Amino acid sequence: MQSRRRKSIVIFIFCVTTVFAQSNEVTVRVDGLSCPFCAYGLEKKLNDIKGVENINIDIEEGLIILKIVEGKIISEEELREKIRDAGFTPKEIVFTNKDKKTREKE
Amino acid sequence: MLKILCLLFTGLFTFVSCKDSEKSEINPEWKFVRTIKLNDITPTGLQAEGNFLWISDVKNNRVIKTNLNGEVVKEYSDIKRPMHLSVYNSKVFVPEYPSDKIIIIENGYAEEYPLQEKPEAPAGVFVNDSLIAVADFYNHRIVLQINNENIILGKAGHNKGELYYPTDLTIRNDKVYVADAYNNRVQVFDYKGNSLKVIGEKDKINVATGIEVTAKNIFVTDFEGSRILIYNLDGILIETLKDNFNHPTDVTYHNNAIFVSNYGDNTVSVIHLAD
Numbered sequence: 001m002q003s004r005r006r007k008s009i010v011i012f013i014f015c016v017t018t019v020f021a022q023s024n025e026v027t028v029r030v031d032g033l034s035c036p037f038c039a040y041g042l043e044k045k046l047n048d049i050k051g052v053e054n055i056n057i058d059i060e061e062g063l064i065i066l067k068i069v070e071g072k073i074i075s076e077e078e079l080r081e082k083i084r085d086a087g088f089t090p091k092e093i094v095f096t097n098k099d100k101k102t103r104e105k106e
Numbered sequence: 107m108l109k110i111l112c113l114l115f116t117g118l119f120t121f122v123s124c125k126d127s128e129k130s131e132i133n134p135e136w137k138f139v140r141t142i143k144l145n146d147i148t149p150t151g152l153q154a155e156g157n158f159l160w161i162s163d164v165k166n167n168r169v170i171k172t173n174l175n176g177e178v179v180k181e182y183s184d185i186k187r188p189m190h191l192s193v194y195n196s197k198v199f200v201p202e203y204p205s206d207k208i209i210i211i212e213n214g215y216a217e218e219y220p221l222q223e224k225p226e227a228p229a230g231v232f233v234n235d236s237l238i239a240v241a242d243f244y245n246h247r248i249v250l251q252i253n254n255e256n257i258i259l260g261k262a263g264h265n266k267g268e269l270y271y272p273t274d275l276t277i278r279n280d281k282v283y284v285a286d287a288y289n290n291r292v293q294v295f296d297y298k299g300n301s302l303k304v305i306g307e308k309d310k311i312n313v314a315t316g317i318e319v320t321a322k323n324i325f326v327t328d329f330e331g332s333r334i335l336i337y338n339l340d341g342i343l344i345e346t347l348k349d350n351f352n353h354p355t356d357v358t359y360h361n362n363a364i365f366v367s368n369y370g371d372n373t374v375s376v377i378h379l380a381d
Contacts, residue, residue: 035313035329036150036164036355036369037243037273037287040187041227044204087271087288 023095028064028079030088033057042086049074049082135380136336136364138350142176142374149367151190151200151230152316152374154360159374160198161367162188169200169211176374182216185209190230190241190274190316190356201228201240208240223249223256230274230285239282241272248275248284250297259295260284267301269293274356278319285317285326292317292326292337305341316356318364325364327354334366334377350375 028046033039042064043055051072056065068074076093083090144161147170151162158179161170169188171180187203198211199219208219208231221240230241237252246262246269259282260269274285281302282295291314292305305324306314312330319325323344324337334347334357352370359365366375 034353035315036148037189037227037229037271037315040164040203041243043187044227047204 023097024068024070025096025098026066026068026074026079027092027094027096028066028083028090029062029092030064030083030090031062032088033059033062033064038087042083042088045082045086046079049078136345136347136377137380138347139363139376139378141350142172142174142365142376144172144176144372144374145178146372147172147176147178148372149369149374150355151188152356152358152365152367153191153193153198154358154365155193159358159365160191160193161374162191162200164188164203169198174376182211185216189228192231192233194233194235197233199231199233199238201225201231203227203229208238221249222251222254223258225249229272229287232275232277234277237277239275239277241275241284243271243273246270246272248272248282248295250282252297257297257299259299260293260301264289266293266304267299273314274316276317276319283317283319283324285314287314287329290314292324292341294341303341305337306335306343309335309343309346311335316354316367318357318359320359325357325359327351327357327366329353329355329369332370334364347377 039057039059043057046055051069051074052066053069054067079093080090147161147163148165149161150164153160157174159172163170164187167186169182169185170178172178185200185202189201189203192199200209202209206224208221209216210219225240225242226244228240229243232239237250239248239250242249248259250257269286271288272284273287276283284293286293290311291307293301294303295301311328314326315329316327326335332351336345338344352368354366355369356367357364362379364377
């Protein structure tokens with residue numbers, strides 16, 4: 001029983017890690033991004049995360065798009081913590097793999 | 107009886123005089139004159155110097171000097187996310203938000219100004235001949251560096267003497283005026299850290315981003331409300347300017363005019379004191 005549970009946990013961690021490892025772009029939605037002191041403060045906090053290559057802020061849409069260095073993994077929990085540090089309430093966070101999408105299109 | 111009548115008359119005369127002087131202060135009539143369009147400049151900080159404007163172009167990571175028509179005459183690039191700047195003795199002091207540094211531009215060169223107490227996200231700076239003061243956004247405080255001494259004004263919170271994400275400051279007659287941005291008010295401190303006055307708490311300011319103080323007035327930018335609130339030095343609201351602003355971030359006074367940077371539409375509004 002215990003070994004089955006352990007196996008399930010290992011499989012779960014593997015799946016989650018795989019999803020994050022495949023993600024090379026993260027889209028974060030927050031409220032109150034119109035103020036430059038807040039928006040660029042959030043950018044500053046997110047830049048502290050290891051593995052973030054580039055940050056693009058879409059103030060009008062309230063979106064932050066993070067490009068992740070190839071092969072690097074960033075966790076949703078760390079992201080949420082940094083967003084809270086910047087004085088925002090994290091809303092939607094979406095991990096995507098743009099290359100995969102591009103390949104699928106091709 | 108005569109004495110009582112004299113006293114009553116004197117009292118009435120004083121009351122009427124006071125009312126008149128108050129009334130004349132309450133109607134200064136600042137008037138919108140024109141808009142300066144900025145080409146691909148997203149302004150956060152603004153300072154007037156002679157017939158020129160120094161502007162922090164936050165989106166493009168640069169500091170710009172323009173003439174009063176908005177034409178760029180000088181550009182200093184590679185200054186990351188510049189915020190509320192200060193001009194003193196032909197030197198421009200710029201808070202660089204992500205690096206937690208103050209950059210000084212002098213004789214065409216930009217270099218780091220040595221700060222003893224490191225801020226986290228400096229949003230505003232003020233400099234005069236005896237001190238440098240920094241609005242320390244994420245530490246919810248103002249840091250005064252006077253010679254080798256550091257004085258801290260405020261701490262995180264919402265009560266008197268506390269600050270919540272301060273973005274700008276200015277100093278006049280040894281009083282420190284702070285745009286206490288997310289407490290939606292202005293707060294005035296002395297150099298010992300005592301809070302002397304809280305201004306604008308009942309005026310429905312929605313993020314007090316920028317501040318300027320003259321011999322007679324305190325000007326505050328209401329970012330989300332797209333307004334400029336004008337107070338006298340006692341903190342009494344004397345005028346609210348509502349039109350011709352779009353998410354204002356900073357305000358600066360020069361030659362009987364105020365200039366307001368509009369982050370929302372990349373412009374500067376010019377307002378003159380009516381004759």
